[in-house]
Amino acid sequence: MIAHLRGILLGMHADYIILDVGGVGFRLFVSQRTQAALPSVGKEASLHVVTLVREDALALYGFTTVTEKEMFLLLTGVSGVGPRLAMAVLSSLSPSELIRTVATRDQKTLTRIPGIGKKTAERLLFELSDRLKADESMMAVMSGGAVVEDSQPAQDAIEALVALGYSRVESERAVAQVLGDGSTHPDDASALVRAALGRLVSSA
Numbered sequence: 001m002i003a004h005l006r007g008i009l010l011g012m013h014a015d016y017i018i019l020d021v022g023g024v025g026f027r028l029f030v031s032q033r034t035q036a037a038l039p040s041v042g043k044e045a046s047l048h049v050v051t052l053v054r055e056d057a058l059a060l061y062g063f064t065t066v067t068e069k070e071m072f073l074l075l076t077g078v079s080g081v082g083p084r085l086a087m088a089v090l091s092s093l094s095p096s097e098l099i100r101t102v103a104t105r106d107q108k109t110l111t112r113i114p115g116i117g118k119k120t121a122e123r124l125l126f127e128l129s130d131r132l133k134a135d136e137s138m139m140a141v142m143s144g145g146a147v148v149e150d151s152q153p154a155q156d157a158i159e160a161l162v163a164l165g166y167s168r169v170e171s172e173r174a175v176a177q178v179l180g181d182g183s184t185h186p187d188d189a190s191a192l193v194r195a196a197l198g199r200l201v202s203s204a
Helices: 032-037 066-076 083-092 095-103 107-111 118-133 136-142 152-163 168-181 189-203
Strands: 004-012 016-021 024-029 044-053 058-063
Touching: 004 024, 016 044, 024 058, 032 083, 044 066, 058 066, 058 083, 066 083, 066 095, 066 118, 066 152, 083 095, 095 118, 107 118, 152 168, 152 189, 168 189
Parallel strands: none
Antiparallel strands: 004 016, 004 044, 016 024, 044 058
16 A cells, blocks of 8 residues: 655646656645645655555545644544545644544534534544544643644654654654744754754653
8 A cells, every 4th residue: 555655746636636756647635734735836745645445446645744644544434424525624624623623522613614514523523532532642632732733844853753762642742842932943843853852851
């Protein structure tokens, strides 16, 4: 299964992009948020990928952050929620906003999303609550932990800290603290890693 792709962005369309990887053009369905975070056509782009195989088709879904990819998988695990509706949710709400919506049982926010009625919203709140509680990093947010902004540098810093052996919860909390105190430029992933490491070492 394809889990990650890096290549040249050939085109952007309403709900998908075309990515040239070694001369092969891949169509990846993306949320509006992911599309807005991508570089301009002709530039290199890197996306985390979910591959869904069905009897009549193979579809690729692309995400600029691991958090959005994980949320897509959680959403499509809810009964009655397919990839198209999951993308509609992620186009309307960032992962952090969706977690807050579930934590506060904000049904009104969900029903504003095209394709989601009252019954679907109720099912999402019920099933996502259980699924989020089973996820360590998501549970930290629901229980009042840090909410990390859905920016690529922040996510890159978190992944770097996880690669160094820290848990995702520790990494997200440290990056969120650094972003919160404003001492480090939010677009500099390397600086975020250094500052977050300082906090992790000092608190050990």
